[in-house]
Amino acid sequence: MNHGFLKLPHSTHxxxxxxxxxxxxxxxxxxxxxxxxxGGNHGDEYEGQIALMRLVRSLDPSRLKGRLIVLPAANxxxxxxxxxxxxxxxxxxxxxxxGNENGTPTEMIADYIESVLLRRSQVCLDLHSGGSSxxxxxxxxxxxxxxxxxxxRTLALIKAFGAPYGGLxxxxxxxxxxxxxxxxxxxxxxxxxxxxxxxxxxxxxxxxAEAGIRRVLAQxxxxxxxxxNMPALxxxxxxxxxxxxxxxxxxxxxxxxxxxxxxxxxAGQPAGAIHSPGTPWRDxxxxxxxxxxxxxxxxxxxxxxxxxxxxxxxxxxx
Numbered sequence: 001m002n003h004g005f006l007k008l009p010h011s012t013h014x015x016x017x018x019x020x021x022x023x024x025x026x027x028x029x030x031x032x033x034x035x036x037x038x039g040g041n042h043g044d045e046y047e048g049q050i051a052l053m054r055l056v057r058s059l060d061p062s063r064l065k066g067r068l069i070v071l072p073a074a075n076x077x078x079x080x081x082x083x084x085x086x087x088x089x090x091x092x093x094x095x096x097x098x099g100n101e102n103g104t105p106t107e108m109i110a111d112y113i114e115s116v117l118l119r120r121s122q123v124c125l126d127l128h129s130g131g132s133s134x135x136x137x138x139x140x141x142x143x144x145x146x147x148x149x150x151x152x153r154t155l156a157l158i159k160a161f162g163a164p165y166g167g168l169x170x171x172x173x174x175x176x177x178x179x180x181x182x183x184x185x186x187x188x189x190x191x192x193x194x195x196x197x198x199x200x201x202x203x204x205x206x207x208x209a210e211a212g213i214r215r216v217l218a219q220x221x222x223x224x225x226x227x228x229n230m231p232a233l234x235x236x237x238x239x240x241x242x243x244x245x246x247x248x249x250x251x252x253x254x255x256x257x258x259x260x261x262x263x264x265x266x267a268g269q270p271a272g273a274i275h276s277p278g279t280p281w282r283d284x285x286x287x288x289x290x291x292x293x294x295x296x297x298x299x300x301x302x303x304x305x306x307x308x309x310x311x312x313x314x315x316x317x318x
Contacts, residue, residue: 032066043078048127130197
């Protein structure tokens with residue numbers, strides 16, 4: 001097993017010829033697929049980072065049948081700052097693909113992941129949470145592949161991970177700047193995992209992530225099936241079809257949610273209210289759900305601003 005740093009050139013006042021160290025671990029043995037495991041795509045999403053650190057510390061490369069490329073802290077400046085975006089350039093790595101090899105630090109990271117690491121991989125597992133602004137029901141999802149064989153492989157990954165919920169989604173506006181889109185461009189099977197949020201760490205969700213990663217690697221034949229301590233849960237399928245699956249804030253104010261995570265809601269049902277502390281005599285602004293489904297995530301902070309996502313809900317799986 002090899003470990004070290006990707007050296008991201010970064011010239012500053014304090015360090016004219018400096019570089020940013022991005023940790024990377026590569027382990028290979030025998031014949032099998034190459035899997036890219038990514039944590040820290042957003043710096044304030046922690047469970048995946050910890051699960052991948054635990055994996056590399058406990059990994060026995062002699063038991064592998066294939067290759068693992070592990071980036072526990074993909075956007076390293078954001079990880080070290082505990083922020084969604086990089087404090088250096090404001091870059092959101094998951095909105096920076098395909099990147100630019102001569103661009104900002106975040107653009108260079110995106111370029112290296114897509115043009116070098118993904119091109120060497122057959123599968124990518126991208127570990128997220130809701131970060132500081134959202135809280136998610138633990139689930140796994142992916143873009144809905146048009147190719148039936150890739151769709152079947154993707155659903156097998158979701159089932160193997162064993163989170164309580166899993167599904168296929170249609171990205172808003174066909175979003176081309178995410179790691180999911182990069183994997184699609186490179187012909188790589190991809191799965192995204194969302195675990196908790198609120199800018200904190202859940203031990204239970206770290207354990208779920210670690211067990212899920214090992215189940216996926218066993219399903220791919222890269223690691224032996226060691227009867228992982230935490231069994232896979234029965235996966236309830238869902239879909240996300242478009243803008244109607246989201247509720248947004250319409251003006252600045254204090255956000256009062258009317259529903260909880262995992263609650264089933266109906267189209268037209270009040271979702272929450274926005275209150276204006278600066279004009280306390282004004283009536284609250286009530287936002288509603290556009291379609292029926294289950295509440296998959298909710299905004300975590302009490303303050304919300306026009307354009308902030310307040311809720312994401314699921315649709316029934318097609």
